Amino acid sequence: MTKFLDDRAVAERVLQHIRQHSTDVGEEIWREPVANYRSAARLTRELAVLRRTPTPFCPSAALPDAGSYVAREAAGTPLLVVRGEDRRVRAFRNACRHRGTELASGAGCAKAFVCPYHGWTYRLDGRLQHIPHAAGFPGVDPKEHGLTAVAAEEQHGLVFVTQATAADEPAPWASLPELIAPDQQLLNSGAAELEVNWKIYLEGFLEGYHIRSTHPQSFYPYGYDNLTLVEHSGRHSRVTFPFRRIEKLADVPPAERRVDGLLTYVYHLFPNALVTVLSHHTNLVVLEPLSLTRTRLVTYALTNRGGGAQSAETAKRDAAFVNNTGAAEDLAIVLAIQRSLGSGANEVFTFGAFEAAIAHFHGNLHRALAEDG
Numbered sequence: 223m224t225k226f227l228d229d230r231a232v233a234e235r236v237l238q239h240i241r242q243h244s245t246d247v248g249e250e251i252w253r254e255p256v257a258n259y260r261s262a263a264r265l266t267r268e269l270a271v272l273r274r275t276p277t278p279f280c281p282s283a284a285l286p287d288a289g290s291y292v293a294r295e296a297a298g299t300p301l302l303v304v305r306g307e308d309r310r311v312r313a314f315r316n317a318c319r320h321r322g323t324e325l326a327s328g329a330g331c332a333k334a335f336v337c338p339y340h341g342w343t344y345r346l347d348g349r350l351q352h353i354p355h356a357a358g359f360p361g362v363d364p365k366e367h368g369l370t371a372v373a374a375e376e377q378h379g380l381v382f383v384t385q386a387t388a389a390d391e392p393a394p395w396a397s398l399p400e401l402i403a404p405d406q407q408l409l410n411s412g413a414a415e416l417e418v419n420w421k422i423y424l425e426g427f428l429e430g431y432h433i434r435s436t437h438p439q440s441f442y443p444y445g446y447d448n449l450t451l452v453e454h455s456g457r458h459s460r461v462t463f464p465f466r467r468i469e470k471l472a473d474v475p476p477a478e479r480r481v482d483g484l485l486t487y488v489y490h491l492f493p494n495a496l497v498t499v500l501s502h503h504t505n506l507v508v509l510e511p512l513s514l515t516r517t518r519l520v521t522y523a524l525t526n527r528g529g530g531a532q533s534a535e536t537a538k539r540d541a542a543f544v545n546n547t548g549a550a551e552d553l554a555i556v557l558a559i560q561r562s563l564g565s566g567a568n569e570v571f572t573f574g575a576f577e578a579a580i581a582h583f584h585g586n587l588h589r590a591l592a593e594d595g
């Protein structure tokens with residue numbers, strides 16, 4: 223399987239593009255029917271793909287201790303993900319086995335999960351530990367009333383969950399490098415709901431063709447007009463956005479070149495997650511479709527790898543700059559696309575040779591949906 227280039231090969235290819243005023247180009251032009259952003263039936267099938275694909279739920283750093291938990295909805299299902307006494311991360315459907323009350327919300331650290339309704343109590347590994355007034359439940363076997371487990375796997379600094387099993391789903395981490403290293407500190411997490419289809423929002427991250435027009439004062443002065451590397455690995459993609467300061471590497475022997483702080487990596491983890499590695503901070507963004515026109519962004523910000531002691535403050539400044547400038551510009555664009563979706567202007571959206579990561583995403587989504595028949 224193709225793997226992403228290492229940093230030195232990335233530097234070499236970027237410098238070559240700078241010299242030649244070129245960029246990576248894809249082989250196909252992709253035409254995506256606008257109806258696919260507006261069909262409730264298709265969204266239902268997309269959610270089924272999300273549920274059977276291992277998708278990032280949170281960074282490992284969000285579950286530092288035994289008992290650390292994160293509860294949120296993923297692809298419409300309330301899940302509770304918790305680190306056990308044995309350090310293993312487990313995921314459960316967040317519903318009491320008595321009458322279904324959610325057991326936890328948000329994030330925190332617990333010794334056990336006590337249902338707020340009647341007090342059924344579950345251990346961190348999901349076993350039912352206690353039924354108050356158990357005499358009222360003759361014949362109810364606690365062993366058969368543990369929390370309902372969902373597959374969870376910790377890989378590359380991320381916790382992946384898979385809600386439904388599919389026969390031949392490839393393990394998505396096989397084609398990924400380590401994305402978040404153990405030394406990266408969690409700075410904050412958050413959630414926001416936006417009036418935009420999840421795929422429209424995603425597409426905004428996956429090409430550099432828009433940098434000059436959309437970000438004339440924020441990103442473009444530090445970057446290039448339409449200069450990106452676009453790589454695919456399995457169903458994932460990585461788009462590399464170099465900063466102009468990378469040109470200083472031309473004077474550094476290839477073996478000694480380091481790209482940290484000289485470019486932005488955007489990893490798209492099929493289907494609905496992004497890991498963005500910026501100058502001084504790293505984000506995990508998970509896009510949760512709530513409806514055809516509404517998406518919840520679940521975000522985690524971390525320091526960069528090897529950041530050292532000063533990195534948290536620098537990372538916060540970097541995050542504030544990006545969020546207040548470029549990210550706001552991107553948001554205005556995707557909301558404007560969403561507003562015009564029903565205008566009838568376009569039967570299809572045409573993604574060109576510079577938008578190959580978007581074509582790769584849609585191609586893989588089409589194939590995943592086709593497997594459903």
Ligand code: FES
Pocket residue numbers: 318319320321322323337338339340341342
């Ligand atoms: S619903 Fe949880 S204890 Fe009754």
Ligand SMILES: [Fe+2]
Pocket residue numbers: 426432433436437548552
């Ligand atoms: Fe942008």
